[in-house]
Amino acid sequence: MKKLFFVAVLSFGSLTAFAQAGEDVALETTQTAIAQDDFSEIETSDLPEAVSTAVSTDYPSGAISKAYVNKQEQYKLEVTLEDGTTGTLYADKDGNWIEL
Template sequence: MKNYALLVFLTFGIMFNAAAKTSSDIIETAIIVKIADEYVKIKSSELTPPVIEEILKQYPTSKLGGAFKNDKGEFKLIMVLKSGTRKTVYIDQHGNWINKR
């Protein structure tokens, strides 16, 4: 009889422990959120003159494959190099290069 009571308590303990662990894992997972910069596609005519000057200095033989802008005034540019490969670069509205990974 004592063995059955011990078995019942052990079973309930394992069930409640498993339920508690699952709910805490769900709460921790829900809290972790990564905020990413959202870039919106723009026309190349919307680039500022300092940005255009820097592009021509750094990439004189490349073509602009795409231009994007975020709320901070930073540009994400997709450059098509002479070899045909694409390179993504970041620059602010004043022509300062930004290192992002």
């Protein structure tokens, strides 16, 4: 009789555990906005020779598709490789790679 009572209590307890309403979880969404980087577009022919040389040396299969400059004479370059991949590089006026 004790076993029957124990089984009945366990069964009832486990069934009520599944019958509880789930909690509503509110997810917070965080949006990050990137500020304007103050680069203005220039012609690729207006790039300093040191920057053009750095691209051709380090990325021989790359071609500069767009170029931008800011007030600190830092250059933002959009480079396309032969296989179609594109990337953005940053360089100073002396052709040294920088991270922004």
